[in-house]
Amino acid sequence: MKIEWTESAIEKITEKIADREGYLLLKYDTEGNGCVMNGVTALWLMDELDEKEDVEISTNLMPVYVEKSKMIFMDDELKIDFVPSVNSFQLKSPNQMLNPRLSFMNRTK
Template identity: 25%
Template sequence: MIIQWSEEAIQEVQARFGAEALVWKLVSDSEGCGCSVNGIATFWVIQSPDNGELQAESNFFEVWYEQRHEVYFDDVMRVTYQPERRAFKLASDGQIYSNSLKLEDKRMANAST
């Protein structure tokens, strides 16, 4: 899996989450969706990956994912930032995963476990 971050997306991520937010996890988040098959593409900023997670190739951030989520995503995807909408977008050549991509800070949640 390859994740390409636009320069605008990198700058906005750093503005929102800080320059130290370098480790991210791509998930198909089904929390609150009612069905585990209909997940929403989400990026979590994390302290470090869990054992067994796979690392995606990325042009800037370190990106990890669970192998079971791999089936939900294309091999090459792009994260861009749309300043007029104040929103991130995740897309591939074949589809748009989200025009309003959710990014969550999970660093403090993981620190207590």
């Protein structure tokens, strides 16, 4: 799997993280969606990772972690972009838009 950040996404995530320490997790969130097939991808800044489940993916900015069991729902080539007009990150691949409103959640303490 390959993840690339666009320049606008790099600027925005750097601003959002600032001096916080943690790990960026591309979380396939299924809470409140009924079943695992109805997940929504989000960016979470976490204090800790699940060593058995979270896989490190190298990017052109910083490592992003992905849940091993949820990689099936993602394409091999991903791009994280930021669109100022909608004030939102986007997760896309050459084949599809995976999440046009990729949220960022600070889950650090």
